[in-house]
Amino acid sequence: MSATGEILVVGLGPGPDHWRTPEASAALERATDLVGYAPYLARCPERPGQRRHGSDNRVELDRARLAIALARAGRVVAVVSGGDPGVFAMAAAVVEAIEGDESAHALPVTVMPGVSAMQAAAARLGAPLGHDFCVISLSDNLKPWSLVEKRLRAAADGDFVIALYNPASKARPSRIFDAFALLGRLKAGSTPVAFARAVGRPDEKIVVTTLAAADPSIVDMATLVIIGSSASRLIERPGQAPFILSPRQAAGGAP
Numbered sequence: 001m002s003a004t005g006e007i008l009v010v011g012l013g014p015g016p017d018h019w020r021t022p023e024a025s026a027a028l029e030r031a032t033d034l035v036g037y038a039p040y041l042a043r044c045p046e047r048p049g050q051r052r053h054g055s056d057n058r059v060e061l062d063r064a065r066l067a068i069a070l071a072r073a074g075r076v077v078a079v080v081s082g083g084d085p086g087v088f089a090m091a092a093a094v095v096e097a098i099e100g101d102e103s104a105h106a107l108p109v110t111v112m113p114g115v116s117a118m119q120a121a122a123a124r125l126g127a128p129l130g131h132d133f134c135v136i137s138l139s140d141n142l143k144p145w146s147l148v149e150k151r152l153r154a155a156a157d158g159d160f161v162i163a164l165y166n167p168a169s170k171a172r173p174s175r176i177f178d179a180f181a182l183l184g185r186l187k188a189g190s191t192p193v194a195f196a197r198a199v200g201r202p203d204e205k206i207v208v209t210t211l212a213a214a215d216p217s218i219v220d221m222a223t224l225v226i227i228g229s230s231a232s233r234l235i236e237r238p239g240q241a242p243f244i245l246s247p248r249q250a251a252g253g254a255p
């Protein structure tokens with residue numbers, strides 16, 4: 001065990017073990033302690049002597065501070081996230097906790113990338129992210145809803161493909177409806193839309209539709225939502241879900 005300890009911020013990917021990078025798997029094997037949201041820890045292989053520190057989903061900074069304390073005690077701490085740890089996940093919490101604790105600035109910290117939910121969903125859908133896109137979280141737990149609306153309007157005005165994270169939860173069941181109502185006023189009804197739920201897991205479900213026909217009631221926190229640009233189009237495939245293509249050649253200019 002390291003004399004000073006270290007922090008490894010690990011992305012588990014969106015679900016199946018074969019989507020986890022070798023670097024992430026090696027980090028989980030080397031760590032003396034795992035820190036994370038309890039359902040994510042349940043996806044990590046059991047190791048003899050390895051300690052697990054599970055917690056609820058809304059205590060990211062507490063988890064980061066615990067990881068710092070364990071590293072100070074000489075532990076090798078893997079802070080685990082689903083998907084990529086830098087996309088609405090634990091890398092931001094760890095760096096923020098270090099920012100507020102000058103004595104932690106010298107701790108060795110390594111952020112290890114993972115396959116994000118939007119990458120996994122895009123792989124199932126063909127090429128929805130083939131041109132410029134943006135990523136927006138619909139959660140207003142840490143920011144006002146007015147800011148989410150401002151960013152949705154800006155994304156629609158810029159004609160980006162939009163990937164929506166955290167679209168709905170038990171505490172926020174109506175925000176996905178608010179978002180679709182707003183975007184429905186700004187984008188064509190024929191715009192391709194995909195609901196990609198639990199991609200890579202046994203309960204995976206992909207729904208491809210249009211903005212006018214979309215039913216936001218099927219969305220939950222395990223769903224990644226992709227809304228196309230004006231250039232995005234559906235490619236029908238007999239007996240299979242359509243592909244979504246956002247071509248590299250934009251509607252109004254060079255690729």
